[in-house]
Amino acid sequence: MGDDFTVQDVWTTKQLTAAGHSYRDIARAVDQQVLVKIAKGHYISKKDPHSVLHAFNLAYPGLTFTGRTAAYLYGVAPMVWPATAHHPTSRSAVIHLDLRRRAVRPTVTRRGLQVAVAAIVAAELATTDESAAVRVLDRGYQGFKGSRRLEDDFALLTRGERRRLDPVLRKAIIGTASQLETTAVQLIRSALRRELEEGLITIETNGMVRGYCFDILIREVRLLIEIDSWAYHGEARSKRMDFARDRCKGNQATRWGYLLLRYPDSAVKHAPRYLADEVADTVRFELQRRRRLRREDEAIPTDQPMWLWYPKV
Template sequence: MLSDYLRRHDGVITLAQARHAGLSRQSVNQRVRSGRWRQCSRGVYFVDDRPFTDAARVRAAVWSFGDQAVASGLAAAWWHGLTRFAPLDVDVTMPRSGSGRKREGARLRRRDLAPADVVESRGLRVTALPLTAIEAAVRGRRNRDVMDRALQHDADLRDLWNAHLRNKGRYGSPAARILLQAAADGEHSEAERLLTKLMRAAQITGWRTNARVGGYVVDVLFRRARVVIEVDGWAFHSDAQVFQNDRERQNALSLQGWQVLRFTWLDLVEYPDRVVATIKAAIRV
């Protein structure tokens, strides 16, 4: 029972869990003194017969704040598979009434989360995917695409809005609202306006918007250069049929000799110089 538990929980165990598995406090202390177990914090241990992975580090950090603690922010995003790398400091949320001090390697926030905003994943309490996505997305520009990845997987835009409204007033709430508005249904036209603004500022000429070509109406057309630009909003992939239709249209235009460039709202906001450089390279004739 103990071995199976340790295997499923990355080699991390709490004193309460060890006692539930049949070990006494004295047995736990003996394992620590012998070097078989390493004490990560008070009442949290790591069985030192395996690598101390990022998963073990995140789990140990969260469990060190008690059984009501929750992994949140970028730590939760990594746990859900929305980011590639685990953060150096683990974001932990615990109730306002809870006890616990800040610890090295952990970033503690006190607030009360609604039951809908907490899930258990692989034996660890973490913020649910919708809240995780909007909180992690505002933690620096390089993390903005976390929300996009969440929408590509199991998250629904309405769920993200509901999580945002349940947690108004938290850190990053105004920035999250802007991102959510950008992902709303009307965002596509806003992204088109942003694209045309970028092209005008870069003095790119010879284009038309909402032009018909090859039996389709495209967002931007460079007829002489035979280049088409299509703009995807963050939520474009939430509708599988729209996604499929867009790809079929792109393939048809490519077969007719048109070069098709696709940009997302995130591209236009975060990487405008790259967008402009790509367009200039494509239309150079």
């Protein structure tokens, strides 16, 4: 019979007996703290957070880690005990695990374990650790389709979760064009400094309107701004459903009384003044608008056809 319990980090009783260990061997190993019993029939030989969580995962098939534990698995927060998780049928009666019964909700896999999607985790953390909630959103929705995944997950939240998540979303960096969007916000804030200082407007990022996520939102004038990356939208890289979804997104904004301005990433890089001036002019026009059409003498240079003024890049 072998006595090396360190050949793997997590053991079940069945695995230990199959490896030649008797129940007496197992009890002695626990007494000597060579093994640590985590749950009924489940042990660890390596005392690190991930081994403990992996043991819980084996002990409760179908378990979903949530809250601070999910934030740890997303790689944005330290591990804090007890671990927090949901399960469709079980509640915990073991140390170091706060397991609550809840219906199955959308999940992703992080570090080999099942965790709640980032929107749910961020909503759970929003009132206790906003900075961790923001980091979870940043990590969970990075990449080309970050905004699309956020929209899908947001649609599955409860009304209360959406309410808690809203102020956190404004501080998160979603998708791949985060630096472009940050630069665009800085340009817009500079162009509208007076209006901001006078409290006439606020500038938010990742504004949710009718279930769609828009890069920038100025609520006071119902203005939405999108910064579109060529890496995602260009060269026929957008899939057919993404293409259709993008049109529906714009249609919803229009139908519900929002103005929508869309700029390519090259505008941020190569024509920043055009972007800033056009957004600022739009905001100022809407602030004083009295339900009338814009007169021709109120046009600005960028109202001319694009090929007459847009820089060749």
